[in-house]
Amino acid sequence: MSGRVLRVSTGAVIAVGLALSVIAARDEPVDLLFYFTVQVDLAYLVALLAGSHDRLRTAFTVYLVGTALVFVVVLANPWSGYAMVATTDARGPVSDAGNLLLHAVAPPLAAAEWLTRRPRAALRPAYAVSLLGYPLVWLTVILVRGALGRDEDRYLYPFLDVPRLGYPTVVLNSLLFALTLLLIALTAVRLTRPVPPSPAGPAPR
Template sequence: MTAPIPRDIPDLPALPRTRPRLLPSAVPARAVVPLVRRPVAAAYRLTLALVATGAVLVEILLGSPARVLGYFAIQSAVVLAVVMLASARRAWFARHPLPGAVTGAALLYIVMAALVHHLLLADATPRFSMTTTPAGPSWLAPLADHTLHTVLPVAALLDWLLLSPPARMHLRRAATWLLYPLAYLAFTLARGELLPGSPSRYLYPFLDVARHGYRSVLANALLVGLSFYALAVLLVALDHARPNPVRRHSKTGFRL
């Protein structure tokens, strides 16, 4: 006759009750989020790209192309036009937006060019102009200048605040964004040395080595560079603090 089977076996340890753990996935979250078309954002960015292109073309037609294309504001407008055109295409075809490092750089350059113009150049004596002997109607050059230094920066800020998702800029990119201004400083100083007899050898008065000397010019460049970095940090901080303006709609395939 066999012994009864005990209901509890004390020699066996109790199994721990643990919840199943989810394995980490290598697929980013945005890869599984359905993308939708954003026609309003696409139309706005396409318009902004066309306005920037038109302002640059007007400045080139009114002045010397070699001189006009050397200005930081003109180059920033060209960068903005390219970035806005690419962003408009992605928004229209329901693709992932451009990296925050690219859009943040374009925004930083166009805003900083506007601040330098309004704070340092608008009331300069003699009067600052990117076209020394403009041709055509007298109102065309001021309109192009106003578009480059006021309309485009404000429009780019509105696109960032109202039509772009937040928290896409990172602080580690702030120092990287300064590489282009540093390269531009080297370009404008080299241009001045290569054109010793030209009256327009230095494009900006605060970078005029012939008038102020290298010590003052480098000090001015340092102040502008620190302002660049401070503005970049401010944009990154605001990008992480602002609410998400991109509204999701589950019933339709469109959103702003």
């Protein structure tokens, strides 16, 4: 599949997924904007349309792959202890479809698109560490919002539910998420490095 087809496919999947999520949100579209996945998908879509430079495109791709892993391993896994199955079921098939597109379809497409257009300049490990800045800001906003709010689901994700888990567990969960993102980012950095040439074999006699 060509890079152009991948870009168009990824953009279309994200656009449809976001539209379905807005429909499923019904009376709480503003709350939808606080979700990490929604913010990342929106940013990726804007960057895709604007022809974003390599570093931003890499950042959003790393975040998308991270959300996919968390969704599959944690949020969609009924044995994880943090599954959002009940919430999704309450919203119906429209929410299911939106979640599937944003969490399970768009990230692999974005990763494949990134692989077809890797950054021209090699990225450094410090860049991978810098990608943790945005998730940290997002986490701070969510925790402050949760502390000031009264809604039962104000922390958005079960693994961040302070009243149920307590701050130590939430901090541990956040560190695990940060480590996951860092490993993905370091992998992306490694993939931008040129492959060293193979050592020359012994001269023929």
